[in-house]
Amino acid sequence: MHESGSAVPAGGTGGSPARPRLEDVAARVGLSTASVSLVLRGVPGPSERTRQRVLKAAAELGYRPDRTASALASRRSRLLGVMVDVHSPFHAELVEHLHTAAEEVGYDLVLSALTRTRDENTAVETLLAFRCEALILLGPVAPAATLAELDRKAPVVSVGRRIAGAPLDVVRTADDDGVGQTVDHLVGLGHRAIAYVDGGKGVIATDRRGGYRDAMRRHGLHEHVHVLRGGSTEETGEQTGRRLLDDGPLPTAVVAYNDQSAIGLLTVFRSAGVEVPGTVSVAGYDDDTLSRLSCFNLTTVSQNAREQARQAVTTAVERLDGGRTEPRETVLAPTLIVRGTTTRAR
Template identity: 80%
Template sequence: MDDLDSAHPAGGNGATPRPRLEDVAARVGLSTASVSLVLRNVAGPSERTRRRVLKAAAELGYRPDRNASALASRRSRLLGVMVDIHSPFHAELVEHLHTAAEEVGYDLVLSTLTRTRDESTVLETLLAFRCEALILLGSVSPAPVLAELDRKAPVISVGRRIAEADLDVVRTADDDGVGQVVDHLVALGHRSIAYVDGGKGVIVTDRRRGYRDAMRRHGLDERIRVLHGDITEAAGERAGRDLLDSGDLPSAVVAYNDQCAIGLLTALRRAGVDIPGTVSVVGYDDDALSRLACFDLTTVSQNAEEQARHSVAAAMERLERGRTTPREIVLAPSLVVRGTTARTR
């Protein structure tokens, strides 16, 4: 039996038998071993052979039996991904992770964080599915917990800086990203620049520090103004109402992420505040919502595609090449200027 398939006899009701690896091999006149190499994306067969095999498999409706493959090879070829169901940026990351994983012959198992499903439950689920490596988007688990998890399956932490444990990390320089935002606003003449915080966590701390450091760099120490917030649109709306109630509107506001910025925009526009004429607003993440014409939000791109590719590459280095030394990959964020920032009046 090949490690990609198993025999599936026709059912007693006259059902059409499921196409087998042997059927694909017969169609193209190759050995099952050669066909298996192509379908497992293993180097060796020529590009012409690959095209012939993939075309035949598609025409026959062949699908590999993943259970049989796992049993035969003792490999699941699954990468477990923890994702926050409420995060548009995580959704974009997952799309790119799928593409990067498929290119190296792996698939993803997603386990979601929700309001009633915590991180420990998510991690237990991924391990139960025999995921060979774990890609954790925005994990908040203590570093010792992640280090212990790494002994069971390689862990790649995406987005979060982890200094307390020897783990693979893929992230952007969040402090630099917010610093670019402040530099942009100062260049537009803004001096009264407020910041809506993101709550708790390492990523939150890095972005807050980036705001404070940039304000000090521009000699605006006395203008530092941090408002309570979190990662949600509701938090942005609350921050917007608080600014309106204070009677002291800044000329620009930087929000922890795009969701928070969109809530802030909603509150200010509802109150008749001209954006960006009276107040400029900036987010962070460059998620799909920020690009919609109705928001046209100035923001910071973390390059989701590049993060995804580096994350899968790190997993492959651990699984296929046996790398044991942890690596941290820090990507440079980039400012994306759209319609919610302008020169101060």
């Protein structure tokens, strides 16, 4: 797996030992370079005895295939470019599963990071500069028209975000349903005053907010709909928590846009002596690695990161190797994970 912004020299300089070549492996076992190449590429044909001899010699010599030379010769890089938000624990988990899924089908990843000073356009241009054959964009915010234009340069798979008005491949979960399941769970526990901490602008935030509103209305709780300004970080969750404490009577339950926001709420409530879930139940979204820690034990919604990653790689490879041209949207069902931050209404 490669990460943008760093480069590894192809060979040594100065007094460094020369990098072993295919010819060196062939000489060690007394075979042609063509035969050795077949073994190292896993092509059927050579006997099992020959295969073991070649692999043993390659290991002893420390031979590693020159991916750059191979890519130039085949005009294929076999690289999938992934745009990832470095501040998102859920994106980090997705990348781990993407790497496994890509490796299984003979591809590798190049990562390009979104940061507070590095926008989507810069991240994507870096991936194209690395000759990535397809782009897997995690939660992109660019307009649909911009993504459609990008798709003409390399196949684009939008992960997590619904795309309206553009013929693009999408892999996502039904976010409105996921938040709706959370509201259903809380109503089943006797909660009525259920507030929602918003995630800001963007399609994903819009879908989750809509899921909250629809579920509250479905339960006849129109007068209890309360959407609070928020964001996607622990800091914004803390800010919202402090506003709730300052504004008066607390709701009996709060649903947050994501786990990071929910963890910010938990931190503020517990610091103020507010019992969670005794006084206020709190739920998040994403089921990221932090939510599973015993110190948080957060009720949340799983997006099935492993399956999202598998579907994203499959979708990209079908465009590259399978000849598929029609766009496809894959919508996965989210799953509510009930842990220790929700209980019956006080």
